[in-house]
Amino acid sequence: MRDRGIGSGGALAWFFQRLTGILLVPIVLVHLLTMHNWTAHGLPWAEVAARLSNPYWKVLELTFLVVALYHGLNGLYAVLQDYVRRPGWRLTCYSLVTLAGLVLLAFGVVTVVGFPRAELLQSVAQSATP
Amino acid sequence: MYRFHTGYVAWLLNRISGILIIFYLAAHVWVTHHLSHGAETYAQVMAFLSSPLFKLLEIGLIGVVLYHLMNGIRIILVDFGKGAWMQKRLFWILMAIGVLLFVICIWELVGSLFAPAHAAPLH
Numbered sequence: 163m164r165d166r167g168i169g170s171g172g173a174l175a176w177f178f179q180r181l182t183g184i185l186l187v188p189i190v191l192v193h194l195l196t197m198h199n200w201t202a203h204g205l206p207w208a209e210v211a212a213r214l215s216n217p218y219w220k221v222l223e224l225t226f227l228v229v230a231l232y233h234g235l236n237g238l239y240a241v242l243q244d245y246v247r248r249p250g251w252r253l254t255c256y257s258l259v260t261l262a263g264l265v266l267l268a269f270g271v272v273t274v275v276g277f278p279r280a281e282l283l284q285s286v287a288q289s290a291t292p
Numbered sequence: 293m294y295r296f297h298t299g300y301v302a303w304l305l306n307r308i309s310g311i312l313i314i315f316y317l318a319a320h321v322w323v324t325h326h327l328s329h330g331a332e333t334y335a336q337v338m339a340f341l342s343s344p345l346f347k348l349l350e351i352g353l354i355g356v357v358l359y360h361l362m363n364g365i366r367i368i369l370v371d372f373g374k375g376a377w378m379q380k381r382l383f384w385i386l387m388a389i390g391v392l393l394f395v396i397c398i399w400e401l402v403g404s405l406f407a408p409a410h411a412a413p414l415h
Contacts, residue, residue: 180371183364190357194397198350205338207331214327227321234314241307266321273325 175236182233189226197223214277227270235263298380302363309360316353354397362390 196213199205213219242255326337340346366382369375375382 180368183368187361187365190361191393191397194354194357198354198397200347207327207334207338210327210334211331230317234310234317237310238314241311262318266318269325270321273321273328277328 172240175240179233179236179240182229182236185225185229186233189222189229192222193226211277214274220274220277223274224271227267227274231263231266231270235259298383302366302383306360306363306367309356309363312356313353313360351398351402355394358390358394358397359387362386 197210214223239256239259242259243252246252246255323337323341326333363383363386366375366379366386369382370379
């Protein structure tokens with residue numbers, strides 16, 4: 163296969179790291195000020211649920227998920243490349259980082275898209291009982 | 293000492309903060325997915341995370357994230373040919389903005405540290 167950063171310059175990775183970095187600045191600030199906003203009453207489920215049921219917030223959180231995972235794992239792989247020199251080990255690192263990204267993406271998508279799954283199932287079960 | 297020029301320290305801290313953030317992100321995605329398990333599971337997880345220890349860690353996290361954001365803006369400006377001549381000053385200006393954002397972001401978080409435990413209903 164074409165070397166995945168195995169000794170390559172990685173100009174595209176460099177460019178995408180900048181692009182995703184710019185995108186992340188406003189998204190992270192909005193995310194921190196809303197989702198991590200511990201008011202005096204904590205972060206009640208209903209409040210978070212209401213926000214995540216809104217399609218605009220869903221799109222924002224999904225964008226955040228994809229862009230942050232890409233930026234973070236691309237960055238991690240760039241750091242690893244500075245210390246891991248042998249092609250075989252680099253490929254191993256690349257595979258593990260990609261796998262971690264896919265697993266985390268799956269968990270994140272389930273959280274944001276499938277929300278609020280449990281309550282939906284409950285209401286469906288309730289309406290089914292005579 | 294030559295090694296400890298602003299640029300080198302900024303680069304090293306960027307790397308360290310980036311690594312911390314990606315490991316946090318992984319844990320965050322995992323913990324947050326309990327949200328989709330319904331109100332009860334979520335309440336249990338949040339009760340666990342409401343301890344002062346986790347809130348202090350979260351304050352630290354916000355500091356680390358804001359450092360990475362502000363230094364990242366400097367990297368992008370310099371990489372795209374803007375402000376290389378005033379890199380050092382740019383770094384400190386952005387750090388000042390970062391401190392301001394830090395105060396804004398942790399205001400509620402610090403307040404909740406001193407809030408009575410019963411003020412966090414688990415529903």
